[in-house]
Amino acid sequence: MKKIKISLLQIEGKKLPIYNAKLIKKLLNNSLKFKPNLICLPECSNIITKDKEFLYHNTTFQKDCPVLKECIDFSKKNKVYINIGSLLLKKEGNSKLLNRSFFINRSGKVIKYYDKIHLFDVKINKNEIHKESDLFYSGNKIAYVKTYFGKIGLTICYDLRFPNIFQKLTKKGAKIILVPAAFTVPTGKDHWEILLRSRAIENTSFIVSAAQCGNHHGGRKTYGHSMIINPWGKIIKKGSKFQTIINATINIEEINQIRKKMPSIKNQKKF
Numbered sequence: 001m002k003k004i005k006i007s008l009l010q011i012e013g014k015k016l017p018i019y020n021a022k023l024i025k026k027l028l029n030n031s032l033k034f035k036p037n038l039i040c041l042p043e044c045s046n047i048i049t050k051d052k053e054f055l056y057h058n059t060t061f062q063k064d065c066p067v068l069k070e071c072i073d074f075s076k077k078n079k080v081y082i083n084i085g086s087l088l089l090k091k092e093g094n095s096k097l098l099n100r101s102f103f104i105n106r107s108g109k110v111i112k113y114y115d116k117i118h119l120f121d122v123k124i125n126k127n128e129i130h131k132e133s134d135l136f137y138s139g140n141k142i143a144y145v146k147t148y149f150g151k152i153g154l155t156i157c158y159d160l161r162f163p164n165i166f167q168k169l170t171k172k173g174a175k176i177i178l179v180p181a182a183f184t185v186p187t188g189k190d191h192w193e194i195l196l197r198s199r200a201i202e203n204t205s206f207i208v209s210a211a212q213c214g215n216h217h218g219g220r221k222t223y224g225h226s227m228i229i230n231p232w233g234k235i236i237k238k239g240s241k242f243q244t245i246i247n248a249t250i251n252i253e254e255i256n257q258i259r260k261k262m263p264s265i266k267n268q269k270k271f
Contacts, residue, residue, distance in 0.1 A: 085180020
């Protein structure tokens, strides 16, 4: 298959998994009008808050997550791939949480998961201070998945600032790299589009980014502006700051055409 239909669910995430499960179920059903081959959700799809204590007490274990269940059921029923950008989950016998991305095949089976490698430890300003390493485990392995239209690489949000992970996924054969996010507003305004387009250009790959948007529990705010970008760095489709579904059709053959014109992957030197 050369042409792939992709739907991004840009959500204004709620404070509890059960609320997000209901929201996502509604948007998944609405996406069927476009008949997508792949549906992508953002980071923190089950719970998002600025309150660390609230977060820890209201996350679930993977087996109990209502968002995961909804996505598995929907995928199985409608024969569509789904990437849950990430779920924040408890881990048996451990005090820290997981920030885990899930890729579900068209039979409703989780065929790959990816634990976020780069944790968001920053002090942007007095109101935007994040220390994910206090609460989350860091992953240590890249992840990609084989589909009938090619390999797809998995990343999460802050990974976007580290080009090496994208290069490694590209060398593994990834033609599409997913970047689900819950980007802050200050960094989103200044860096989001530039970074996404840079990763697409550097790797001559499609970059697909479903993002959280709006205002969340505890005063957390996210930037939105989900995007689908082609291997030349051109924005195919872009969301705004509001909750929405972004639909676009991409042609995977563009990668071969652009890599013939700009063979930067082939010409890269080791030093």
